[in-house]
Structures are given as structure tokens and as C-alpha cells.
Amino acid sequence: MSTSQIAFLKGHGTENDFVIIPDPDNGTDLPASVVARLCDRRAGIGGDGLLHVVRSAAHPEARAMAAEAEWFMDYRNADGSVAEMCGNGVRVFARHLQRAGLVAEGDLAVATRGGVKRVHIAGDGDITVSMGKRVLPQEHVTVTVDGRSRPTRNVNMGNPHAVVFVEDLAHAGDLYSAPEFAPAAVYPDGVNIEFVVGRGPRHVAMRVHERGSGETRSCGTGACAVAVAAARRDGVDPELTGSPVTYRVDLPGGTLMITEHPDGAVDMTGPAVIVAEGFIDPALLETVHG
Numbered sequence: 001m002s003t004s005q006i007a008f009l010k011g012h013g014t015e016n017d018f019v020i021i022p023d024p025d026n027g028t029d030l031p032a033s034v035v036a037r038l039c040d041r042r043a044g045i046g047g048d049g050l051l052h053v054v055r056s057a058a059h060p061e062a063r064a065m066a067a068e069a070e071w072f073m074d075y076r077n078a079d080g081s082v083a084e085m086c087g088n089g090v091r092v093f094a095r096h097l098q099r100a101g102l103v104a105e106g107d108l109a110v111a112t113r114g115g116v117k118r119v120h121i122a123g124d125g126d127i128t129v130s131m132g133k134r135v136l137p138q139e140h141v142t143v144t145v146d147g148r149s150r151p152t153r154n155v156n157m158g159n160p161h162a163v164v165f166v167e168d169l170a171h172a173g174d175l176y177s178a179p180e181f182a183p184a185a186v187y188p189d190g191v192n193i194e195f196v197v198g199r200g201p202r203h204v205a206m207r208v209h210e211r212g213s214g215e216t217r218s219c220g221t222g223a224c225a226v227a228v229a230a231a232r233r234d235g236v237d238p239e240l241t242g243s244p245v246t247y248r249v250d251l252p253g254g255t256l257m258i259t260e261h262p263d264g265a266v267d268m269t270g271p272a273v274i275v276a277e278g279f280i281d282p283a284l285l286e287t288v289h290g
């Protein structure tokens with residue numbers, strides 16, 4: 001970790017909040033311990049995750065995508081772990097690039113560990129992301145809260161999600177720790193778990209416990225997984241009907257609109273806001289280095 005000052009910004013998408021580290025040339029070493037400290041809400045800046053903003057050509061994990069996408073979202077969870085994708089993060093990442101004058105309003109491509117994502121920054125301020133095709137793993141998994149086990153619908157949006165339908169969002173429990181799931185071998189690296197209730201036609205509400213971050217006020221990939229699972233529960237399969245289906249997904253931090261297309265591709269639309277910027281005191285990083 002260099003001892004020179006490091007610039008940061010803070011942003012959120014439906015209150016899923018991120019520390020943003022602009023680092024075009026990939027010169028900032030961000031070990032898990034440093035990420036965890038920066039995301040700490042008492043001893044650091046605070047965030048559900050961290051967005052390391054790097055040119056694809058400068059990052060070994062993104063070099064192959066550089067011809068398609070100039071920028072790579074090197075996403076980390078609050079505990080410092082790496083994840084393949086972050087839906088709210090991509091919108092906030094795009095908002096930062098736009099606000100910094102690095103991209104214009106309109107269309108752009110962002111490289112992620114889950115592949116290149118197409119992003120559209122609209123005039124009204126909302127951002128739409130083509131999240132790629134959902135996958136529906138068929139393993140039988142159960143999630144247990146307060147002694148009651150329920151089956152999940154498994155949806156992979158680049159990262160893994162286990163969706164549980166409940167009668168009341170209070171049935172998710174306190175979510176202070178990760179809900180138990182079984183068999184553990186289905187998700188050896190952990191899983192994001194969503195609890196969902198119906199609110200009306202094509203309208204659901206959810207809470208989420210995120211792998212590596214705990215309960216968050218929103219999860220973009222989670223909202224996509226929930227919309228896909230809700231459509232199946234409602235007997236709607238865009239692949240069979242040949243028509244896209246859109247769900248409104250309410251989360252504690254706001255609302256996301258999710259559309260699943262007949263070919264399995266999923267689009268997500270929602271807000272993204274930058275709220276602050278400044279410099280990290282190098283002393284903070286030296287205390288946690290290693």
C-alpha cells in the first residue's frame with residue numbers, strides 16, 4: 001500500500017452503498033484487510049462493498065475485455081472478498097464515470113468478473129444495465145430461519161442467489177448472521193439469500209442477506225434473481241410465452257424494475273447517486289496493512 005493520499009468517493013444505488021476508489025492505472029494495492037477497514041462503518045468510511053475503478057487494460061483479470069470495455073469494475077464485498085458481479089455497483093460505477101467526465105450519457109460497456117455488461121445512462125437519471133442471461137440451477141436447497149426450513153429457487157446472475165418465498169418479510173428473521181442453508185456443498189463459496197413476498201400483480205418486496213456483506217438495503221443481482229423466481233412461481237416463463245415480463249421489486253432502500261426477456265437476458269433499471277468525495281488518511285491504511 002502506497003503512503004500517498006488516495007482519493008475516494010462514496011455512492012449508493014437504492015441505498016446499497018459503496019466506497020469508490022478511482023485508480024485508472026491499477027496502482028493501488030487493496031488487500032482484503034484494507035477493503036474491510038474502508039467498508040467498516042465505525043472505523044472506516046463505511047459501505048456494503050467497494051468499487052475499484054480500473055482501466056481494463058491495466059488489470060490482469062480484465063485485459064481480455066479491454067477491446068470491448070475500457071473500464072473494469074473490480075468489485076469487493078465489505079469483508080474484502082471478491083464477487084463476480086454487483087448490479088447496484090455497476091450503476092454507481094457508471095454514474096461515477098459520467099460525473100467524472102470519463103464517459104458520456106448514453107451507452108457504455110463495463111467489464112466485470114461476470115463478463116462485459118451494457119449500461120445505458122438515461123436523461124432522466126435512471127441507469128439500465130443488461131445483466132446477461134439468468135441461469136436456473138436445479139439443485140434442491142433449503143434455508144432455515146427460526147427452526148423453519150423452506151425450499152429455495154436458485155438463480156445465478158453471474159453470482160449465486162437462493163430465493164425464498166415467505167408470507168411476511170419478518171419471517172427472514174433478524175438477518176444479523178447468514179441464514180443456514182443445506183446442503184452446504186451446493187454453495188461452497190456461500191450464497192446471497194433473498195426473502196420475498198408478493199405485493200400485487202408483477203410486484204414483489206424483498207429483504208436480502210448478502211454473502212460477504214450481511215443484510216443490505218438493496219441488491220441489484222438479488223432483485224433480478226427475485227424477479228426471475230417470482231415469474232416462475234406466477235407461472236410466467238418468457239421463454240415459453242415469447243414476451244418479456246417486467247416486475248417491480250421493492251427493497252428496503254428503494255425500487256428496481258426488472259425485465260426478463262424470452263432469451264433469458266435480464267435488464268435492471270434504477271437510480272445511482274454519488275454523495276461525497278475526499279481523501280483517505282494514509283495512517284488509516286498503515287494500521288491495517290497486511
Ligand SMILES: N[C@@H](CCC[C@H](N)C(=O)O)C(=O)O
Nearest residue numbers: 083086087088159219220221
Ligand atoms: N449488492 C450487489 C451484490 C454484491 C455481491 C454479492 N454480495 C456476492 O457476494 O455475490 C448487487 O447489487 O448485486
